[in-house]
Amino acid sequence: MNDGYILYLAGEVDRADLAAALTELTASEVDIGDDGQDDRNWAAPVSCTATPLAGDLRWHLDIYFTEAVVKTPPRSAAGAFLAGRLDTVVAYKGVELPPSAFWVVGPDGIRTRARIYDEDEGYLIDAVEQPVAALPLAPVAVIEPWLES
Template sequence: MNYGFWIHGELDRGRLAVALAETLALTPDKVDVGDDGDDDRDWDAPVSCTVTSVAGDLHWHLDVYVGEAVGNQPAEPLAAAWLANRLGTVVAYQALPAPPSAFYLVGPDGTRARARIYEDDDAPVVFRIDAVEQPLAALPGLPVAPIPEVIREYRMPTPVRDRLAERSPAIRDFTMRLGAWESMVARLAEGWAPDGWYPADYYREDLLIRDELAARLGSLPESVRADAAAALAEVDARFTDLTHEDGGRALTSETGPLPAGPSARWWWHRISSPLPWQGTPGR
């Protein structure tokens, strides 16, 4: 297993070796810590940590390799929190494979915040913390702001869409939009995964996708229209169960008037409680 961590501040290699050993339930002599390019390394050690200096708001990168023989291998968030506590500093790790700016920061008190961190390809590499979704006592003064771009990268299950796509591969355009609608409803069911909030403009875009589904349903070939209508009705029923009628007032208050169109577009008049955007960081 490999861990990738970034450390803020000074780094004591001896303390780092002890902290890694404790994280993995080993003794410190089982952990090799060395600088990038250092030839005097114990490559047979169960744990190898290569330390590389970086610049900007973060100062060290740790490339940690843990051999298969090591039984205790905690998940990256747990290992990061342990290191932050034992080293008394802030530890960063990547949150998603995309976008590349998606990180988490964890402080020595265990507070974790989603962060947007940009990497500049200078020499040495410069890391700049652009924003965090909640303040960190260990790094006061960081800009606190929503980081919505990670929401769409967090994939939600779409079993209804998947079944329809398998039965009716020829209506790919319809099933693609159904997947987007089902993804929003699944996100709602999970309390607005991954971070407990959803931007109002995203919510509005999803309702526009529902408009497109209504418009496209009638033009589908008759041989697949019934299956498509049943799939859409299944997702709609879940959306109805998770929302309540408010006449569109909450969305209008947040994003402006609803688009003109048939009054039968009932989905524009339903909202969840609490509001999707109620938990927006910094709001």
């Protein structure tokens, strides 16, 4: 069973839209809260902690599923679904190392590898391997292959 996702959003998101999208994705009740917030529905089958970020990525989502959740698509499918449903770019780690190895998927469902750095001023999309319509200013460059884990 998939026990959760760590996802990053490039755009702003309405919490009601995020909750609706996660409910649709998992067919389960969802709780969304801020990092450090104690007043939450911890009994909800899906918990999402939303943390604002600076830089090219605006939100960090830590999504956790309890055993009650039976419908959990792979991270790549979840990222593509949320990108389309929320009309924003979704990023997620490609592999553990290097730390800059990410996948990004746009609202159009096109997925490409990306090099993203966690800098002092926030997350920086250094390059994408293919153009991403929703990231028109992102540089396009060859990205060294990573080994999938």
